[in-house]
Amino acid sequence: MSINTAREGHTYPAVTYQVGREAVREFARAVKAEHPAHFESEAAADLGYPDVVAPPTFAVVVSQRAEAAIIADPEVGIDFSRVVHADERFVHHRPITAGETLSAATTLQRIRTMGAGAMVTTVTEITHDDAPRATVTSTLLVRTEEEAA
Amino acid sequence: MTPSLTDLEKGQSIGRRTVELSRADLIRYAAASGDHNPIHWNDRFAAEVGLDGVIAHGMLTMAVAVELVIAWAGDPTKVVDYQTRFTQPVPVPEPEHGSPETPTAALEVSGKVGRVDAESQTARIDLSVELASGDARSKVLTKAQAVVVLN
Numbered sequence: 276m277s278i279n280t281a282r283e284g285h286t287y288p289a290v291t292y293q294v295g296r297e298a299v300r301e302f303a304r305a306v307k308a309e310h311p312a313h314f315e316s317e318a319a320a321d322l323g324y325p326d327v328v329a330p331p332t333f334a335v336v337v338s339q340r341a342e343a344a345i346i347a348d349p350e351v352g353i354d355f356s357r358v359v360h361a362d363e364r365f366v367h368h369r370p371i372t373a374g375e376t377l378s379a380a381t382t383l384q385r386i387r388t389m390g391a392g393a394m395v396t397t398v399t400e401i402t403h404d405d406a407p408r409a410t411v412t413s414t415l416l417v418r419t420e421e422e423a424a
Numbered sequence: 425m426t427p428s429l430t431d432l433e434k435g436q437s438i439g440r441r442t443v444e445l446s447r448a449d450l451i452r453y454a455a456a457s458g459d460h461n462p463i464h465w466n467d468r469f470a471a472e473v474g475l476d477g478v479i480a481h482g483m484l485t486m487a488v489a490v491e492l493v494i495a496w497a498g499d500p501t502k503v504v505d506y507q508t509r510f511t512q513p514v515p516v517p518e519p520e521h522g523s524p525e526t527p528t529a530a531l532e533v534s535g536k537v538g539r540v541d542a543e544s545q546t547a548r549i550d551l552s553v554e555l556a557s558g559d560a561r562s563k564v565l566t567k568a569q570a571v572v573v574l575n
Binding site: 298301302304305306307308309310312313322324328330331332335336339340356359360361362363364365366367370412 | 443449452453455456457458459473482483484486487488490491494495499500501503504505506507508509510567570
């Protein structure tokens, strides 16, 4: 199976994600985060936020749900069992906070085919009430069968 | 206390720490993140896709590394930009005995000031993340950079 570059530039339908307080706390514990603003609303209020704030990489929980549309798109042809995560970037416009209903839409920015496979770069824009929250850029290395053989 | 931009110099250390990972940590991250790829919890499956065994989520390594920056900055919301490349897997073997909470991998995380930008009131922290368990030390992240607002 090879990767089809025809979908480059395509933006997939947005997914919504309700940021729960317990989800933020559970994620913060899982990444060994220590700052009280991830766990206690009072500590978040001290920083000027209405509820607990998510750790910087929490945005991946939201972005990967939106990116799933690309993996599932038969027009692109990504075999998920051959995917290796190559790089990730989070640009935060404002911290993600419990209680927000986020919208996340992924654009297939670039597919670069190489001898060993293809590098697939996606950009996911995360918003709350149309106000920007985070831009998540992710690159996956997809190995092709020719390389594995 | 939040560091002051004017006190920072390129190359200055922000500290270092060792982060240990256990199989239980990987299960917790899978649950919290929704990334249930079996290469992070099932040795047989990991071997079938060509790995020596279970490896940590790259995103978990990325997440635990930036905690050094947050501890230094004193505020998680000051991290406005954070990126990395994933270069080496972090093997997390099953402990030979005892609880799955027993750490079987260790990461050595250190950071230094890479750039100070007075105009945007930001400092870029360059992180070094090395595997400190197993046979040899190796960099597991490259170009791991966090931009922190200091004002």
